[in-house]
Amino acid sequence: MKALIDHLPGRIHEKPISIAILAMGGQGGGVLADWIVSIAEAQGWAAQSTSVPGVAQRTGATIYYVEMMRPLDGKRPVFSLMPTPGDVDIVLAAEFMEAGRAILRGFVNPAQTVLIASSHRFYAVVEKQVPGNGVGDSMTVIEAAGIAARKIIAFDMQEVAERAGTVVSSALFGALCGAGVLPFGRDVFETAVRASGKGVDASLAAFAQAHDIARANPPAPDVKQGPEKRLPPLPVSAGHSQLDALLKRVRAEFPPHLHPMIYAGLRRLVDYQDPAYAQEYLDRLVSLHSHDRNAGGAAQTYSFTETAAKYLAIGMAYDDVLRVADLKTRASRFRRVKDEVGASASQILYTTEYMHPRMEEIVGFLPASLGSAIENRPRLFKALDRLVNRGRRVRTGTVLWFLSLYTLSRLRRLRRRSLRHGREMAHIAIWLDTALAHLPTDYPLAVEIVRSRRLIKGYSDTHSRGLSKFDQVLAQVPRIAGRPGAAGWLAFMNKAALGDEEGKALDGAIRSFDAEIEGGVRRPALSTP
Known part of the structure; x- marks a missing residue:
């Protein structure tokens, strides 16, 4: 030895x-x-x-x-x-x-x-x-x-x-x-x-x-940075008439290399809502692809459509209280937690969740008319906010709390009538219209506008911060458009917005662009961070 x-x-x-x-x-x-x-x-x-x-x-x-x-x-x-x-x-x-x-x-x-x-x-x-x-x-x-x-x-x-x-x-x-x-x-x-x-x-x-x-003296370490993301191919059949209709439409209306990304979007939205909601997704995507084709997207391998397929699905599957309740009561989640803690089959495992919904989330899933009525009454809104804004530790393994969350998750059929859904769809429309306005004249800029949607993620305060950054970035598009390297500048701002939670890096990126307008700052190269 x-x-x-x-x-x-x-x-x-x-x-x-x-x-x-x-x-x-x-x-x-x-x-x-x-x-x-x-x-x-x-x-x-x-x-x-x-x-x-x-x-x-x-x-x-x-x-x-x-x-x-x-x-x-x-x-x-x-x-x-x-x-x-x-x-x-x-x-x-x-x-x-x-x-x-x-x-x-x-x-x-x-x-x-x-x-x-x-x-x-x-x-x-x-x-x-x-x-x-x-x-x-x-x-x-x-x-x-x-x-x-x-x-x-x-x-x-x-x-x-x-x-x-x-x-x-x-x-x-x-x-x-x-x-x-x-x-x-x-x-x-x-x-x-x-x-x-x-x-x-x-x-x-x-x-x-x-x-x-x-x-055996192993070679240099092969460090795993995380699971490699691979999109599953478009299947021949899903074994369900409504789902098969979606697959048939994808084959008929989109080039084959886009099928995996679109299929991933369909799976996400069927799981999130239902096949009819996935049809709405395809309706929007068919229209975007038509604009892409007219703008010469074939020469760009339809990267505008592919990027839109990803971020439109993410945008339509926004996180709300119904989604949170659904995810927390899934059998797959209980199995995953049990595996992570190493609990045996004979052991009983309880999970304790800290739930702290804001009044904005609660009002958001109410019918649009009722939610607006509460929002328009500041005193009532503040009183209700004091009532719910305490935070609770919820044991989702108990019958009472599991049934409460499960029942809440089953209300997703009412989601499209909610105040939050109407606002999300209106915001998505503005985002896509902004991208389409620049697609014929600056294809890379239009793609980067679509990609900016990745700034919005999460739930509650996380969502609010991301939405604020997204709106800040989109507000710069009129100033950036028409300048050489416009897409590079927008990519630079997007990357800065993702760099910290407070948004200080984004503020610095905007100041850099202000200095460039005045002359003296080198334009960033086009990138897709």
């Missing part, structure tokens, strides 16, 4: 072997630290583990620190309570950005540190809260690890653990053993797992597979 101490002769007699473990809540970092301590103590070594809680942005990220050393002359060594930057022998990271965090903290150095990391990703809050794509670039971590670490072993240990029915700590322990960086045999590691007495078979299965992968 090639132990860590081989690269530093006599080191074992000088100072302890230091191991830093970076893990998030639920990944078994504490168990992993205990296992490492137990294997050291089983071999007559002295060992100590400590932990430093992290921050909520990493879902309870914690640094566990272990030091181990063979006692000298019968004297127990004095161990450090925290890892020292630049002097850590082994870093175990339970998620790939945790490896990056270890590098930033200075725990990894090229002369000494072996970095063992799972290559999967769990996104931090700061990555999720950005309106656009806020995911950190894993390639930066890969490049940094290649420079910062003496050796790196990284593969998807989360997948290994999930296949075995356990958590990633078991796979990390196996990778630690397979890497051969500690002077202990495999049997010592496995004995520590058996001694824990919980989920032993699953833990040993993950341990064994990870051990073999690490021992």
Whole structure:
């Protein structure tokens, strides 16, 4: 066995072997630290583990620190309570950005540190809260690890653990053993797992597979940024007369390369409302495609129609209280949550939802006349808002709350008579008319106007903020239109609007355009962020 101490002769007699473990809540970092301590103590070594809680942005990220050393002359060594930057022998990271965090903290150095990391990703809050794509670039971590670490072993240990029915700590322990960086045999590691007495078979299965992968010295890490999006092809039949009529119409009225995107839109809207609503979607899309064809869209592979097919479906399937109630009472959601928490078939699982609807959402799903009447009475609106604006914790697994939400979701037949629906359809009409007005003269600008719809997403306050940004961007179209690189400017503003929640980046992009009008700012290149 090639132990860590081989690269530093006599080191074992000088100072302890230091191991830093970076893990998030639920990944078994504490168990992993205990296992490492137990294997050291089983071999007559002295060992100590400590932990430093992290921050909520990493879902309870914690640094566990272990030091181990063979006692000298019968004297127990004095161990450090925290890892020292630049002097850590082994870093175990339970998620790939945790490896990056270890590098930033200075725990990894090229002369000494072996970095063992799972290559999967769990996104931090700061990555999720950005309106656009806020995911950190894993390639930066890969490049940094290649420079910062003496050796790196990284593969998807989360997948290994999930296949075995356990958590990633078991796979990390196996990778630690397979890497051969500690002077202990495999049997010592496995004995520590058996001694824990919980989920032993699953833990040993993950341990064994990870051990073999690490021992084979895996290539450079293949970091998964997320599931690859693939649109399903248009089926021959859906087995339902109304749905088959929709499919037949798609084949007859649109070129084949547009079929997957349009089919995705149809599926979304049938699930959201009904086949008749999907027919309305096709009616609008046929009209848009006709304008696209007349504007020479064939030379652009009808990108205007394809973009409209995506964002029109998203716009028509807006989130409202009926949709929220529907999603929270679906059997598929209960199954997914049960799988995520690892509940067994014999266990009863309750989910507690925090629901905080605003009066605007409640008025919005009322019939248009009634909703308008309440809105036009400020005192009544404020009184009702005080009544409902308290927030409730709802246990959707109980009969009362499940039936309440389920009944609410069944009211979607009334959605098209609601105040909110009328406003959404009017807003969609203005958006599409704006795009069509520029389609004959500036095809790229028209496509980017359609793409601007991605600024609107979510529910309640999130929707309101997105809608405000969308209206700000669309208000710039008359100023941008007719200028060279108009589509590039609009894409620049859209990207800025997706860059932060407060809209400061969008304000800066608009000021940049103002400066360009005055002369002196280089126009951004056409892009489709």
